[in-house]
Amino acid sequence: MESIGKFLIFMGRMFIRMESFGTYFKLTVDESIKVGYNSILIFAIVSTFMGAVTTLQTAYNLISPFIPSYVISLVVRDMTILELAPTIMAIVYAGKVGSNIAGELGTMRITEQIDALEVMGINSASYLVLPKIIASLIMYPLLVILAGYLSLLGGYMTAVLTGVMTGYDYIYGIRYDFVEFNVKFALIKALAFAFLVAAISSYKGYFTKGGALEVGQSSTSAVTNSCIAILTADYLLAKLLL
Amino acid sequence: MIEVNHISHSFEGKQVLFDISSRFEKGQTNLIIGASGTGKSVLLKCIVGLLQPDEGYVTYDGRDFTSGDRNLKIDIRREIGMLFQGGALFDSKNVEENVMFPLNILTKMPLDEKLDRVNFCLQRVDLENVNKKMPSELSGGMKKRVGIARAIVNNSQYLFCDEPNSGLDPQTSITIDNLIKEITIEFDITTVVVTHDMNSVMEIGDYIAFMFEGRLLWEGSNDQIIDCNVQELENFIFANKLMRTMRNMKS
Ligand SMILES: Nc1ncnc2c1ncn2[C@@H]1O[C@H](COP(=O)(O)OP(=O)(O)O)[C@@H](O)[C@H]1O
Ligand SMILES: [Mg+2]
Numbered sequence: 172m173e174s175i176g177k178f179l180i181f182m183g184r185m186f187i188r189m190e191s192f193g194t195y196f197k198l199t200v201d202e203s204i205k206v207g208y209n210s211i212l213i214f215a216i217v218s219t220f221m222g223a224v225t226t227l228q229t230a231y232n233l234i235s236p237f238i239p240s241y242v243i244s245l246v247v248r249d250m251t252i253l254e255l256a257p258t259i260m261a262i263v264y265a266g267k268v269g270s271n272i273a274g275e276l277g278t279m280r281i282t283e284q285i286d287a288l289e290v291m292g293i294n295s296a297s298y299l300v301l302p303k304i305i306a307s308l309i310m311y312p313l314l315v316i317l318a319g320y321l322s323l324l325g326g327y328m329t330a331v332l333t334g335v336m337t338g339y340d341y342i343y344g345i346r347y348d349f350v351e352f353n354v355k356f357a358l359i360k361a362l363a364f365a366f367l368v369a370a371i372s373s374y375k376g377y378f379t380k381g382g383a384l385e386v387g388q389s390s391t392s393a394v395t396n397s398c399i400a401i402l403t404a405d406y407l408l409a410k411l412l413l
Numbered sequence: 414m415i416e417v418n419h420i421s422h423s424f425e426g427k428q429v430l431f432d433i434s435s436r437f438e439k440g441q442t443n444l445i446i447g448a449s450g451t452g453k454s455v456l457l458k459c460i461v462g463l464l465q466p467d468e469g470y471v472t473y474d475g476r477d478f479t480s481g482d483r484n485l486k487i488d489i490r491r492e493i494g495m496l497f498q499g500g501a502l503f504d505s506k507n508v509e510e511n512v513m514f515p516l517n518i519l520t521k522m523p524l525d526e527k528l529d530r531v532n533f534c535l536q537r538v539d540l541e542n543v544n545k546k547m548p549s550e551l552s553g554g555m556k557k558r559v560g561i562a563r564a565i566v567n568n569s570q571y572l573f574c575d576e577p578n579s580g581l582d583p584q585t586s587i588t589i590d591n592l593i594k595e596i597t598i599e600f601d602i603t604t605v606v607v608t609h610d611m612n613s614v615m616e617i618g619d620y621i622a623f624m625f626e627g628r629l630l631w632e633g634s635n636d637q638i639i640d641c642n643v644q645e646l647e648n649f650i651f652a653n654k655l656m657r658t659m660r661n662m663k664s
């Protein structure tokens with residue numbers, strides 16, 4: 172409870188004594204590259220395989236002459252949009268980006284780089300953390316969209332290559348009974364998770380005390396706490412919006 | 414001149430500074446000395462405003478920095494340069510960007526003027542052709558030099574150094590010490606150096622404040638320090654065999 176209060180105060184501190192818009196713009200672009208561009212490869216690999224595996228396992232479970240094969244891709248589609256792309260990828264994102272943010276800020280804290288900023292009169296919380304959160308809010312939804320496409324593509328390739336269903340059926344299933352709201356829901360989740368991962372990891376890193384060992388602990392605890400927050404938020408959003 | 418008035422500070426109920434008062438004059442190197450863990454860094458952080466003291470206040474040339482209004486604080490901050498223990502260079506920026514950073518933040522100088530100033534400061538600390546190097550490629554001594562260049566780049570009036578020669582070999586230590594002293598005289602600034610190195614004390618200590626367990630026990634110059642009559646300070650000075658030999662030769 173106390174740490175939630177500290178977390179909220181930390182968030183509030185980002186909006187006092189701010190630097191110029193140009194400064195934040197440049198920093199946000201830099202962070203976007205780190206957070207977004209550098210995560211493309213891992214996202215591509217994980218999501219393609221997830222789509223492929225989901226297709227195989229759904230096909231394995233649905234072998235029955237009474238169920239048309241396009242149901243397989245329909246299931247793959249809904250799982251991808253509702254859970255795999257936004258939520259499971261958020262766990263991957265926490266592991267990649269969250270640990271990176273906490274490690275970077277933790278190192279800056281213990282090597283007094285944060286003090287150096289403060290001595291120059293810069294609000295270090297705002298200068299360092301705000302660009303990371305904005306970059307995360309911009310880039311993570313884009314990564315989720317990419318992951319969604321690649322997951323469906325991975326499923327398609329598996330379906331065709333292993334012959335569990337035809338490409339035509341796969342596409343038919345993907346289009347069948349498509350609910351547009353699910354995509355919006357996925358993007359809302361993506362924004363929530365993007366914020367949680369960036370903010371929690373920044374908080375953990377920023378308040379690191381001690382030495383290199385503690386930086387490692389901060390990284391670990393950033394990932395653990397981000398994952399818990401993601402899953403809790405996932406549950407709450409599903410209850411609220413579905 | 415910086416005046417420290419009755420500063421006390423504690424962390425979560427544990428008091429680490431007890432009613433410290435002192436004066437640091439302009440154009441001389443002022444040292445704060447004492448064993449590890451006596452509160453030197455905490456005192457320095459209270460002086461530069463990284464920590465808010467529980468009691469007491471600090472004035473910079475008569476201007477109240479601790480309880481003064483926000484604009485005054487910002488003005489004074491612009492005149493402060495600080496060298497941190499490990500250099501505290503920004504890992505993601507190269508040497509040139511590190512030194513230029515305060516100018517980007519605190520001034521509206523055009524780029525070529527900033528570059529001139531950066532190169533001037535780098536030359537002043539005897540660093541050339543390292544502009545594009547990253548901090549991880551520099552030796553400990555070079556990092557300190559870059560840290561000094563960054564601390565003086567905005568024409569700082571007040572220079573603070575926390576353990577400028579920790580982690581350096583004796584020879585590099587002396588070079589860095591002398592560099593700090595030269596810069597202090599050349600630019601006529603007020604310099605405060607935290608150290609536990611007796612070499613620095615004898616080499617550059619115009620004024621010395623000795624701290625012991627959060628209290629200021631002795632002040633004076635390096636000529637007077639050998640004959641001080643404070644037991645804790647004597648223990649500190651003569652922990653060093655060389656210093657003991659020196660005392661025996663004197664008497
Ligand atoms: N952020 C902090 N929180 C709690 N205690 C601290 C903090 N910083 C310093 N201390 C304590 O204050 C005392 C003085 O530390 P410091 O000023 O760093 O000593 P030194 O003279 O070696 O620079 C030490 O006992 C240290 O444990
Ligand atoms: Mg110290």
